[in-house]
Amino acid sequence: MATALKRKGGSKSEGTTRIQGINRRIILDAALEVFSAYGFRGSTIDQIATKAGMSKPNLLYYFPRKQNIYVTVLEDTLEEWLRPLDDIDPDGDPVEELRKYITLKLKMSEEKPEASRLFANEILHGAPAISDFLKGHLKKLVDEKATVIRRWVDERKLAPVDPYHLIFMIWATTQHYADFDVQVRAILGSQVNRPGFHEQTAQAVIGIILNGIKPRD
Amino acid sequence: MATALKRKGGSKSEGTTRIQGINRRIILDAALEVFSAYGFRGSTIDQIATKAGMSKPNLLYYFPRKQNIYVTVLEDTLEEWLRPLDDIDPDGDPVEELRKYITLKLKMSEEKPEASRLFANEILHGAPAISDFLKGHLKKLVDEKATVIRRWVDERKLAPVDPYHLIFMIWATTQHYADFDVQVRAILGSQVNRPGFHEQTAQAVIGIILNGIKPRD
DNA sequence: CTGCATTTTGACCAAGTAGTCAAGTTTTTG
DNA sequence: CAAAAACTTGACTACTTGGTCAAAATGCAG
Numbered sequence: 075m076a077t078a079l080k081r082k083g084g085s086k087s088e089g090t091t092r093i094q095g096i097n098r099r100i101i102l103d104a105a106l107e108v109f110s111a112y113g114f115r116g117s118t119i120d121q122i123a124t125k126a127g128m129s130k131p132n133l134l135y136y137f138p139r140k141q142n143i144y145v146t147v148l149e150d151t152l153e154e155w156l157r158p159l160d161d162i163d164p165d166g167d168p169v170e171e172l173r174k175y176i177t178l179k180l181k182m183s184e185e186k187p188e189a190s191r192l193f194a195n196e197i198l199h200g201a202p203a204i205s206d207f208l209k210g211h212l213k214k215l216v217d218e219k220a221t222v223i224r225r226w227v228d229e230r231k232l233a234p235v236d237p238y239h240l241i242f243m244i245w246a247t248t249q250h251y252a253d254f255d256v257q258v259r260a261i262l263g264s265q266v267n268r269p270g271f272h273e274q275t276a277q278a279v280i281g282i283i284l285n286g287i288k289p290r291d
Numbered sequence: 292m293a294t295a296l297k298r299k300g301g302s303k304s305e306g307t308t309r310i311q312g313i314n315r316r317i318i319l320d321a322a323l324e325v326f327s328a329y330g331f332r333g334s335t336i337d338q339i340a341t342k343a344g345m346s347k348p349n350l351l352y353y354f355p356r357k358q359n360i361y362v363t364v365l366e367d368t369l370e371e372w373l374r375p376l377d378d379i380d381p382d383g384d385p386v387e388e389l390r391k392y393i394t395l396k397l398k399m400s401e402e403k404p405e406a407s408r409l410f411a412n413e414i415l416h417g418a419p420a421i422s423d424f425l426k427g428h429l430k431k432l433v434d435e436k437a438t439v440i441r442r443w444v445d446e447r448k449l450a451p452v453d454p455y456h457l458i459f460m461i462w463a464t465t466q467h468y469a470d471f472d473v474q475v476r477a478i479l480g481s482q483v484n485r486p487g488f489h490e491q492t493a494q495a496v497i498g499i500i501l502n503g504i505k506p507r508d
Numbered sequence: 509c510t511g512c513a514t515t516t517t518g519a520c521c522a523a524g525t526a527g528t529c530a531a532g533t534t535t536t537t538g
Numbered sequence: 539c540a541a542a543a544a545c546t547t548g549a550c551t552a553c554t555t556g557g558t559c560a561a562a563a564t565g566c567a568g
Contacts, residue, residue: 116332118525129547191415198408201473208477216478238479239495243464250463256418260425261433262455278456286503335555346517
């Protein structure tokens with residue numbers, strides 16, 4: 075039989091037991107750590123299994139292929155990662171909405187840098203596992219928000235700016251603090267750990283970008 | 292004997308022959324392509340050898356370890372990659388100097404995205420091979436330029452802005468177009484290939500950042 | 509052209525790793 | 539509590555891959 079996970083015949087169609095729920099969660103958490111640190115090819119099933127506290131065959135009982143674990147972690151992460159963009163309110167104040175968005179993205183980079191790195195690594199290597207997602211769901215979402223931003227520009231609520239490049243700039247800048255963390259630390263040294271560092275970062279980033287796009291009369 | 296490459300005894304101390312010069316160049320070019328596409332762990336010596344048009348043992352005759360090839364490519368790349376920052380003229384016009392710098396970085400991302408990706412991948416995975424370089428040479432260079440920018444701010448030639456975060460933002464944004472190329476393409480589609488796309492990108496990026504840091508009276 | 513140094517490679521080895529399997533243990537359920 | 543289902547794992551296989559080696563081919567100085 076092909077499917078590894080099944081239930082007693084005729085039972086609920088929802089095919090997960092208590093133990094499955096627990097273990098899949100443990101595995102995915104371990105996998106995020108490992109994959110984000112070493113990349114797909116650089117990670118071994120054994121590493122993930124050890125971090126998850128179980129044997130390799132046991133892990134493979136839940137995810138029969140290494141690819142399966144990877145894709146699942148990636149998809150789970152992606153959904154969460156994009157949500158803030160979706161939450162930009164077309165009827166809000168443009169500058170305020172973008173301030174909120176940038177703040178949120180910086181906070182996510184701070185709190186879950188592994189997610190950012192996992193994603194960055196995937197894209198960097200050509201996004202073999204999610205190119206459909208990029209061209210489909212992501213493009214649609216970005217197109218939508220770009221339209222909103224363009225309207226804001228037309229209404230003179232923002233300086234004339236290309237919406238797509240603005241979005242790229244926000245992504246690039248905010249994720250930089252997660253993806254290039256070691257470089258940031260090498261250059262800034264211990265001040266990265268000082269309290270208030272993240273607020274200071276947010277202020278600097280927001281300052282430049284928002285001043286760059288505020289309408290000039 | 293430990294050294295693989297040697298010359299006829301007592302000859303010139305410059306230990307490279309004609310063939311060595313040619314082949315090392317070929318290997319390093321092939322290695323940049325392969326490593327930037329697949330990362331260190333994801334690349335095989337065989338891949339590089341094939342792309343270089345020689346057998347694996349032959350490649351290993353020139354670089355006895357996979358690490359050696361990688362580190363050599365990385366160092367060669369790094370030097371070139373940082374040069375534009377070094378070229379910022381402390382006595383030039385601030386806005387003009389930064390415009391030049393951003394333009395140059397965007398051009399490099401367009402013309403040699405592999406170099407950017409190689410570097411991004413290394414940093415993303417903790418920079419095991421170049422952390423000394425980051426904390427030494429790079430930090431020194433950035434500190435130097437940050438001082439210049441800070442002086443420009445003090446002289447009211449730029450709006451008050453944190454020099455380090457400004458530099459990070461420029462790096463992040465310009466390299467984004469190389470490192471996240473597939474994502475940019477997925478979202479913008481065919482217009483990425485239209486003539487003038489890069490000029491348009493430059494204009495958008497420069498527009499936001501420079502407006503963001505121009506002194507406001 | 510000769511002989512030595514350099515370059516090249518097929519065949520091989522050892523280590524590491526994805527995935528299998530059959531046999532055990534634990535959990536659930538009637 | 540007994541049987542069935544779900545879970546767990548040690549031992550194993552097949553394959554990939556970094557690196558070795560000895561012998562052959564080529565380049566080159568005199």
